[in-house]
Amino acid sequence: MDFSAEIERAIEEMERGKLLSTVWAAIDEILADTSNPPPPPLVPAELEFNTHPQPVESQTEGYGAWIPMMADLHMFEQQNPLMAAPTMYDGLLYQGDIVQPGHLSGQAGVYSAGQYLPYQWPVADVPTATAVSHPAAAPQPYLPHQWPVADGPTATAVSHPAAAPQPCNIVPVVKLSEGQSLRWIGVQNREMLYEVIAKDPLNTFNSRKRKRETQQDDSRPYVKKPPNAFMLFIKEQRLSVEAEFNIKGITSAAVNRILGQKWKSLTKEEQAKYFDKAKEEKRLHAQQHPKWTTRDNYGKKRKRKVKASAFNPEEDTQQAKKLCGTSVQTAVMESSSSLAEVMESSSSLAEVMESSSSLVEDLQTVLVPEAPQTQTVLVQLPHSQTAVTPVCDMRHLPQVYKVSPASWLDLPETASTSLASPAPLTVTQSPPTQRMSEDRCHPVMEPLEPPSSPHCTASAALL
DNA sequence: CCCCCTTTGAAGGTA
DNA sequence: TACCTTCAAAGGGGG
Known part of the structure; x- marks a missing residue:
């Protein structure tokens, strides 16, 4: 001009x-x-x-x-x-x-x-x-x-x-x-x-x-956020987890659930390695892009829809089936092994019941999303050589099954393959109090498919 | 083709 | 200050 x-x-x-x-x-x-x-x-x-x-x-x-x-x-x-x-x-x-x-x-x-x-x-x-x-x-x-x-x-x-x-x-x-x-x-x-x-x-x-x-x-070119510690952990561990579970076509979402559990099981020292790495990544990122802030990327990625957490038995069951081997199973496994410990260490039935009720409450917290008044949670128990027999039945407490302690030893093998057998028993449970993150795995209303592995023969369901 | 799913952590915004 | 939202990675699934 x-x-x-x-x-x-x-x-x-x-x-x-x-x-x-x-x-x-x-x-x-x-x-x-x-x-x-x-x-x-x-x-x-x-x-x-x-x-x-x-x-x-x-x-x-x-x-x-x-x-x-x-x-x-x-x-x-x-x-x-x-x-x-x-x-x-x-x-x-x-x-x-x-x-x-x-x-x-x-x-x-x-x-x-x-x-x-x-x-x-x-x-x-x-x-x-x-x-x-x-x-x-x-x-x-x-x-x-x-x-x-x-x-x-x-x-x-x-x-x-x-x-x-x-x-x-x-x-x-x-x-x-x-x-x-x-x-x-x-x-x-x-x-x-x-x-x-x-x-x-x-x-x-x-x-x-x-x-x-x-x-x-x-x-301007899009500048990505520097990865945080967990992201670095996921990047590093993804392949090994996929190999470990050896499930064809396992989704990243499923792998991430497992890695989330793994991450939480790490000690502070083990996590520190990744936090340090993330800190260094962040420092380099700030050096390369001094004026960049996370805000720059806001809206550049499609806003994630917050899925309604309405309870849908059919859908949830399908979801649970898909997620077999991920968080449902992980939670169940943890609960199961804890229950085994309880049963092994308890000297009386009353003691078993008291300890197991808190375990089930924990399990509900993990598995049940926001609070419908009644929920069904499928509890998968690992393989037992001995017969499974209900030993008690009371309101507000889970069914407790007597299982041979020796049968709890093969947990790792069954982690990705064990499935529930039909005919679960039910008891009433109070709704969970802890708010869940969105779209957590919903509870299961019906038994999962028959076991694909001989490891699993026991199951229980809690209502 | 592009978003969803799924996790934890970090950062920015809002009440 | 507490809480909420968004985005980092990944890749199969699905519209």
């Missing part, structure tokens, strides 16, 4: 204030198309303003910057006669139709569109309060004037000492804090006046910038 032609035309046709607006609009447009804009020329480049605030070597790391604030107004006036005759108002001089300070202090960033340079100076890591400084009369040493800046989005910092124009080698500075920027607001007593603008989410310029960034987001 030929901005000089536009400016020339504007000079001829427009009034002074309009010219200024046009120039600002042009610069605005240029910057809007610049993904990484240059430091802000607070006046148009064509006007050859002597010493715009420019970034200089920062005294801090990163974005921090000391910004000189100086203008040789004589030169400014000579080269820009139209702009060199500002209006006097309330002790301040203003260019064009610039907003009054009273407005500024209340609403930073509400200037007429295009009049001000939409640029946010990247500054950071400055712990102290912002100070806007202006020089005393030359050639006296520069004495910074501390100007209080409000802790909010509307900070305005303007100083107006009655000082003569300063030679260029005396450079007052202002150090901006993170999120703050400078905005030229006019001229007073031959000094350029700047406003310090703090963070302002409603700032039109910020909004525009955010919009630009959003647009850029879409074109």
Whole structure:
């Protein structure tokens, strides 16, 4: 775009204030198309303003910057006669139709569109309060004037000492804090006046910038989240689990259920290896993508539907059949082996019943999702050489089966293959109290298919 | 073709 | 602060 032609035309046709607006609009447009804009020329480049605030070597790391604030107004006036005759108002001089300070202090960033340079100076890591400084009369040493800046989005910092124009080698500075920027607001007593603008989410310029960034987001390559410890564990263990269970076409979901159980069975020390690895991955990720946050990926992946947890016996049974060998079985196995221990160690029937009731409660917690009043849970017991005989039957407690302790030893082998036999017995159970994660394996209303392995001959069901 | 499933942990948002 | 939502991996299943 030929901005000089536009400016020339504007000079001829427009009034002074309009010219200024046009120039600002042009610069605005240029910057809007610049993904990484240059430091802000607070006046148009064509006007050859002597010493715009420019970034200089920062005294801090990163974005921090000391910004000189100086203008040789004589030169400014000579080269820009139209702009060199500002209006006097309330002790301040203003260019064009610039907003009054009273407005500024209340609403930073509400200037007429295009009049001000939409640029946010990247500054950071400055712990102290912002100070806007202006020089005393030359050639006296520069004495910074501390100007209080409000802790909010509307900070305005303007100083107006009655000082003569300063030679260029005396450079007052202002150090901006993170999120703050400078905005030229006019001229007073031959000094350029700047406003310090703090963070302002409603700032039109910020909004525009955010919009630009959003647009850029879409074109930027997708950066994935760094994996957490569990993800690293899954990645490492998946193949071995698939090999271990040796089930053709076992789903990743099923494998993940097993790995979830495995993960929880690891000791802190064993898990620590993966946490350390995840920490390192995260560090490298932050190094490679310093500006990336998890938020960047939000909505990029289809939102997962939260499945209703309505109790559906048929569907649940099918689901349970599919999941045989995963969490149902894992939970049952754990419960079964615990029950075996109880039976082995208990000296009386009462003791067995008491211990087993808590076991079943635990099992319910694992298997039963959100709380229908009655649920059926299939309990698969491992193979027993001896006959299975119910030894008690009472309300609110599970059926307890007497099983030869020796028969509990072959648990690992039956883990992926044992299935229940028909004709389960039932007792009443209180609904579980613990909320389940979504779509956990539902309870089973009917016996599973006949055993595919001779290992399993015993089953019990709890209602 | 693309989402779902399934797990745990991390991060960001909301009340 | 507690709770909720989303996304990391994986690959078969299904619409």
